[in-house]
Amino acid sequence: MVTLPSGPSSDSRVNAVIERLEAGRRRPSDGGPRGNAANPNDPFAYAGYGFSIIPEQGDLIYLLCRAIGARRVAEFATSVGMSTLYFAAAIRDNGGGVVIGSEIVPEKAATARRNLQDAGLADLVDLREGDARETLRDLGGPVDFVLIDGWPGGEGPSLARQVMGIVAPQIRTGGLVMNDNAEADYLSYVRDASNGFRSMSLPLKGATELSVKVDRR
Numbered sequence: 001m002v003t004l005p006s007g008p009s010s011d012s013r014v015n016a017v018i019e020r021l022e023a024g025r026r027r028p029s030d031g032g033p034r035g036n037a038a039n040p041n042d043p044f045a046y047a048g049y050g051f052s053i054i055p056e057q058g059d060l061i062y063l064l065c066r067a068i069g070a071r072r073v074a075e076f077a078t079s080v081g082m083s084t085l086y087f088a089a090a091i092r093d094n095g096g097g098v099v100i101g102s103e104i105v106p107e108k109a110a111t112a113r114r115n116l117q118d119a120g121l122a123d124l125v126d127l128r129e130g131d132a133r134e135t136l137r138d139l140g141g142p143v144d145f146v147l148i149d150g151w152p153g154g155e156g157p158s159l160a161r162q163v164m165g166i167v168a169p170q171i172r173t174g175g176l177v178m179n180d181n182a183e184a185d186y187l188s189y190v191r192d193a194s195n196g197f198r199s200m201s202l203p204l205k206g207a208t209e210l211s212v213k214v215d216r217r
Helices: 012-023 055-068 082-093 106-119 159-170 184-190
Strands: 072-076 098-103 125-129 143-148 171-179 197-202 208-213
Touching: 012 055, 012 082, 012 106, 055 082, 055 143, 055 171, 072 082, 072 159, 082 098, 082 106, 082 125, 082 143, 098 106, 106 125, 143 159, 159 171, 159 184, 171 184, 184 197, 184 208
Parallel strands: 072 098, 072 143, 098 125, 143 171
Antiparallel strands: 171 208, 197 208
């Protein structure tokens, strides 16, 4: 049994699902998308693996959402729902709202829905299956927080940077963005003050970028 650090959520049902997911965390033998030089761009090649944030990142998401009173948040990608659990628990504890998720692999989306159901949070989540560059194009209004933790690797602009270009105009002033994979072009964007964000790197899971939107753009 994996012993998780003491977190801010007191919901034993939610914490039980998080603990189960963390206990079952595993890496593919080829190293995953960063280590698979032959096929780095195929998320369907890892349908049975949940590449997710770690609990320390989730605890931070929960606390930040509570601090800013978040009611509408979005994430790319949902995977098996680890980050979604933290978002949805915070949204519920803030009085309700919606977590808009995007997952391109149907098997992972189905697993995420089961995990959210087990945690009693399914009714707070709008999980959209498909390419996030399409599913997150219209979030239905300003959002308070976005997680950018999608598929790394490949040639040209990263998916993180592409999705950020789509969701950035939909983030409210004062809203937050967290990035997990530290894609170079994504970091260049959020660290350029002319794009309307202020940003810093946190020592979580190697490096976690946290940004706040300060300008209406």
